[in-house]
Amino acid sequence: MNILSALGATIIAQFEALGGYLLFVGKSATAGFLPPYRVRLLLKQMHFVGVESLTIVVITSIFTGMVFAIQAEIGFSQFGANGLIGGIVALSLTRELSPVLTALMVNGRVGSAMAAELGTMRVTEQVDALESMAIDPMQYLVAPRVLASIVMVPALTMIFNVIGLAGCWYVAVQQLQVPEGGFWARIWWFVDEDDVLGGCFKGAVFGFILSSIGCYQGFHTRGGAEGVGRATTRAVVISGVLILTSDYFLTRILAPLSVG
Amino acid sequence: MQTAIxxxxxxxxxxxKKAFGQQQVLDGVDLEVPRGKIxxxxxxxxxxxxxLLKHVMGLIVPDSGSVRVGNDLLADLGPRALRNVRFRFGMVFQNAALFDSMDVFENVAFPLREHGIEHGLHPGQQGTPLGTARLRGRAREAAIRERVEGMLAAVGLRDxxxxAVSELSGGMRKRVGLARALVRGPEFLLYDEPTTGLDPIMTAQIDNLIRATQDANPGITSLVISHDMAASFRIxxxxxxxxxGKIRMNGTPAEIRSTADPVVRQFIEGRLDGPIPLG
Structure with missing residues (x-):
């Protein structure tokens, strides 16, 4: 009986948390569409999410492209198909690696920062101060962060594609002597605009996930510095898991659309 | 005019009434905060x-009971109307709650930048009303600068x-918080433990500032939350x-000082023995 009641309480708590999160998302979406429009705050967050994440995205993408070129060469050289390296790596990057790795890197940098910043504002009563000044914190703090992430994570995904491909080109063409003409020809043959757009769509969904979870955790922080630490950890872990699990479902939805 | 106010x-x-989980925090509070007084x-x-203070601003929804601000019953108000009521408040938070992403000037200027400089001061508040014309560009910026610098000077923080907020002492933070609360000319001023954690000199300085603010702006209605008895009697x-969870006693400072109620006596005298349980 005790086990059953404990299980029931856990399930109810999970549904309460889910309901709370959905309400939070609904409120922030509503707040984002209502005036005053916070263009300056949006641009500031776009700079933070996008421009300031460029270094980690460039480093991650170039090495991912290079590593995948080496790994692909190991497999394809066994049946003399080195010319496929460019196409296969480009397809992997545009469809999967770029959106997922970009989102995971941005989550580590931006999702955690959002949870920590909003959490600190919550425990030091800065959020209450905003409300006391008749300013909607959902509109002032949450909506610009979520919108900036939805716009900038796909943009970073595109940059990941380009730089990752450059890394792949360097290893495949310059080091492994893959013919350059065949390298590019296979990319044009394998990859079409649906793959790129699908990857960007995934990036937008991942951007929404990491920012809304980061803001939600920060916004509901309790209990001082320890609470801020817990909120930050929860934000990164939950977003990371959700990015990877939602990637499966997004792939199931998008894969049939890009056939042919 | 004083009578009209x-x-x-x-x-x-x-x-x-308000409970958090099993804990009944407020259990039937009845209190009238008179206009133009502290x-x-x-x-x-x-x-x-x-x-209690957060209920007054509508930041917390009560389980039962009501809060009326002027002629507005908070429970009847939608989000927009509630925001309009909060518009009439200034609040000084316990730890000032200054925005650490901004410097002192921007903290005080923040309510003006958000809601506009054009709102006139409340009737009875000292200072020059800024008129109702919508200011733009340099004129707006100059008006904000003049108003903010005036407020900072009034709380002893000229120049x-x-x-940065991180460079300020506890007393300076409180004074910046007070300047931010006052800058738009609020009708109601709420202070959450304004002297907690300050040294006696700084406490007296903040008390003087609260009293002077009230005396200079008789239209303001002030509600102060405190457990500092000396400061409370001063202001x-x-x-x-x-x-x-209830109001045990309500009266003038003289009435509180002379009460025979053992609970109030134990609290104001700070004695360990008495009806108030320790812990």
Missing amino acids: QETPGIQITAL TVVIGRSGTGKSV MGYK ADHMAMLYE
Whole structure:
């Protein structure tokens, strides 16, 4: 009986948390569409999410492209198909690696920062101060962060594609002597605009996930510095898991659309 | 004019109840905060004084009971109307709650940038009303600068606008918080433990500032939450003690000082022996 009641309480708590999160998302979406429009705050967050994440995205993408070129060469050289390296790596990057790795890197940098910043504002009563000044914190703090992430994570995904491909080109063409003409020809043959757009769509969904979870955790922080630490950890872990699990479902939805 | 100010209703709290989980924090609070006066609510730490203050601003929804601000019953108001009521408030938070991403000047200028400089000062407040014309561009920026610098000078922080929040002492933070609360000319001014954690000299300085602000702006209705007895007696026009979720006593400082109620006596004298349980 005790086990059953404990299980029931856990399930109810999970549904309460889910309901709370959905309400939070609904409120922030509503707040984002209502005036005053916070263009300056949006641009500031776009700079933070996008421009300031460029270094980690460039480093991650170039090495991912290079590593995948080496790994692909190991497999394809066994049946003399080195010319496929460019196409296969480009397809992997545009469809999967770029959106997922970009989102995971941005989550580590931006999702955690959002949870920590909003959490600190919550425990030091800065959020209450905003409300006391008749300013909607959902509109002032949450909506610009979520919108900036939805716009900038796909943009970073595109940059990941380009730089990752450059890394792949360097290893495949310059080091492994893959013919350059065949390298590019296979990319044009394998990859079409649906793959790129699908990857960007995934990036937008991942951007929404990491920012809304980061803001939600920060916004509901309790209990001082320890609470801020817990909120930050929860934000990164939950977003990371959700990015990877939602990637499966997004792939199931998008894969049939890009056939042919 | 003083009479006219005092005839308009202040804040009326009726049978207010609020529980968090199993803990009944407020258990039927009845309190009237008269217009144009300083009312101090005293009580032990953790008795729900700050919760009471947040109810007054509509930041917390009560389980039952009501809060009336002027002629507005908060429970009847939608989000937009509630925001319009909050518009009439200024709040000084316990730890100032300054925005650490901004410097001192920007903290004080923030309410003006958000809601506009064009709102005139409340009737009875000292200072020059800025008129109702919508200011733009350089004229707006100049008006904001003039107003903010005037406020900083009024709280003894002239030429400190450039300082980062992290560079400020506890007393300076409180004064910046007060300047930010006052800058738009609020009708109601709420203070959440304004002197907690300050040294006696700084405490007296903040008390003087609260009293001087009230005397200079007789239109303001002030509600102060405190457990500092000396400070409370220095600034209060009216006092009320919150005990076990209810208002135990309500009266003038003289009435509180001379009461025979053993609970109030033990609290104001700071004695260990008496009916108030320790812990």
